[in-house]
Amino acid sequence: MSDFEAVLLGSETGAYAMARAFHSEYGITSHIFGRLQLSVSKFSTIMDTHFYPDLTEPEAFRRHMLAAGKDLRERYPDATLLLIPCGDDYSALLSRFRDDLSEYFTFTSVNDELHTALSYKSSFYDFCNRYQLPHPATMVLNPEDFQAGRHLHLPFDFPVALKPADSVEYLSIDFPGRKKAYALNSQEELNRILKLIFDAGYSSDLIIQDFIPGGDGNMRVLNAYVDKHHQVRMMFLGHILLADPTPEAIGNYAAIIPDYNEALCLRIKDFLEDIKYEGVANFDLKFDPRDGEYKLFEINLRQGRTNFFVSLNGFNLARYFVDDLVYDKPFDGETLIGKGSKMLLEVPPSVLKRYGEPGDALESGLQMLRRHQYSWTLRYDRDMPLKRRLLLWRLARLTTKNYARYEH
Numbered sequence: 509m510s511d512f513e514a515v516l517l518g519s520e521t522g523a524y525a526m527a528r529a530f531h532s533e534y535g536i537t538s539h540i541f542g543r544l545q546l547s548v549s550k551f552s553t554i555m556d557t558h559f560y561p562d563l564t565e566p567e568a569f570r571r572h573m574l575a576a577g578k579d580l581r582e583r584y585p586d587a588t589l590l591l592i593p594c595g596d597d598y599s600a601l602l603s604r605f606r607d608d609l610s611e612y613f614t615f616t617s618v619n620d621e622l623h624t625a626l627s628y629k630s631s632f633y634d635f636c637n638r639y640q641l642p643h644p645a646t647m648v649l650n651p652e653d654f655q656a657g658r659h660l661h662l663p664f665d666f667p668v669a670l671k672p673a674d675s676v677e678y679l680s681i682d683f684p685g686r687k688k689a690y691a692l693n694s695q696e697e698l699n700r701i702l703k704l705i706f707d708a709g710y711s712s713d714l715i716i717q718d719f720i721p722g723g724d725g726n727m728r729v730l731n732a733y734v735d736k737h738h739q740v741r742m743m744f745l746g747h748i749l750l751a752d753p754t755p756e757a758i759g760n761y762a763a764i765i766p767d768y769n770e771a772l773c774l775r776i777k778d779f780l781e782d783i784k785y786e787g788v789a790n791f792d793l794k795f796d797p798r799d800g801e802y803k804l805f806e807i808n809l810r811q812g813r814t815n816f817f818v819s820l821n822g823f824n825l826a827r828y829f830v831d832d833l834v835y836d837k838p839f840d841g842e843t844l845i846g847k848g849s850k851m852l853l854e855v856p857p858s859v860l861k862r863y864g865e866p867g868d869a870l871e872s873g874l875q876m877l878r879r880h881q882y883s884w885t886l887r888y889d890r891d892m893p894l895k896r897r898l899l900l901w902r903l904a905r906l907t908t909k910n911y912a913r914y915e916h
Contacts, residue, residue, distance in 0.1 A: 509596065512834045513580060513587050514538040514826070515613065517602065519559065521854075524548045525816035525885045526594055527555050529826035532819075532890070538597055541576060541892050547903060548777030548886055551896040552599060569601045570608060577612025579795055585818035588834045591615040592810075597676050599810040615834050616736055616787035626783075626807055629673040629715050640781045642801040644794075645718040649675065651706050660695065664718040667693045668881035670701060673713035685707040687755040691719060720796045724751045728802060729761060730776065730791040731811065732789065733828040738784045739839050740777045741828060743771055744818045744846040749864050749873045750855065755916035762813045763864065765873050766821055773845045788815070788825065814852055814884040821848025843884045851882040855911070856904050863915050 512536065514530045516523045518544030531554040534773065540549060540557045543564050549555050558576070564569035574700065580589050584673055591613035593599040603623035609615070618626070625631045626667035630648040635641075635693065645664050653659065671689040672678035683704045692698045698716070727748035735739050741895040780789060790808040795801075822847050831837040833853055852872050853860060860877070864870040874884050886900055
């Protein structure tokens with residue numbers, strides 16, 4: 509019997525990546541709790557799934573997870589129940605109810621106040637200013653500002669980027685043509701999208717930003733593991749080659765190769781430790797060729813959907829959780845800034861070859877492709893029953909069609 513059980517909140521790719529990390533490292537099946545089943549978990553042999561349509565509603569979440577904790581404690585009386593959120597809404601709910609859930613589960617989580625301040629993009633940029641971390645020039649716009657016409661007087665030129673400050677609330681609204689984020693080239697485009705969002709019932713701030721030049725190839729992603737003592741144990745930087753073009757998933761990373769920037773990592777390490785962070789932190793950044801700076805877009809207070817990229821290159825995230833929370837292994841104080849040689853590829857190779865942004869980074873990715881130094885999160889050799897193989901084949905075909913439809 510294992511010393512611990514992995515309990516994952518979420519049913520998207522990030523949850524499968526963590527389940528894969530636990531299975532490959534420890535040979536265990538993860539307990540999955542989510543709102544609904546998505547294709548990534550279908551026919552999997554490494555996930556014990558439980559779905560509740562109301563799981564992201566606060567009181568329902570508390571009720572379901574306390575019941576789950578009681579059941580799992582009875583089934584595994586001597587095991588540590590490791591609880592890991594794999595989505596923004598679950599991360600926020602865990603912070604909100606961490607005192608209640610600590611009766612059964614062991615986890616890392618910042619308090620509710622800090623979670624809100626970091627996940628809400630406008631207040632995150634206040635942190636960036638305080639710690640001298642570069643970010644794009646930004647205007648914060650609420651519904652009252654929109655009615656007053658403040659968006660007609662931007663402090664920077666077009667094109668601009670537009671995204672919600674509160675990503676959890678934004679997930680609860682819908683309107684025709686809804687996207688995760690927008691790149692807009694004119695005042696008319698901006699006016700139209702703002703009206704659609706606010707008319708759909710979104711009540712929080714929107715972020716309007718100076719658009720940093722360049723495409724997917726200028727994007728970076730940084731993952732860090734911060735232990736329960738607020739010490740950064742590991743950091744790993746990735747260089748994006750390709751992102752998802754579909755409206756509902758725009759910006760989700762589809763191909764990443766390892767990158768290395770010690771100075772950048774150390775600046776963010778100091779920030780995380782000073783604010784007493786704990787758990788996995790996932791940062792989205794973009795290189796700005798105008799001043800040579802890496803500009804921070806946001807922090808995700810959980811591992812990203814592409815967290816398998818870190819495990820793929822030898823830094824298994826499951827092991828960091830277990831060493832920290834189950835075995836309380838001491839940290840030597842030397843933050844590991846990881847280097848790697850393998851590409852995460854979430855699309856067929858033909859898609860990368862056709863739609864990847866030309867340049868040295870893409871050529872490095874293609875070399876990894878030729879050397880077979882790459883992997884897809886969902887294609888796990890130890891979890892490939894026939895029905896799952898057919899499902900992944902269909903997903904790959906759909907992905908190819910989506911790029912042909914949305915990439916120009």
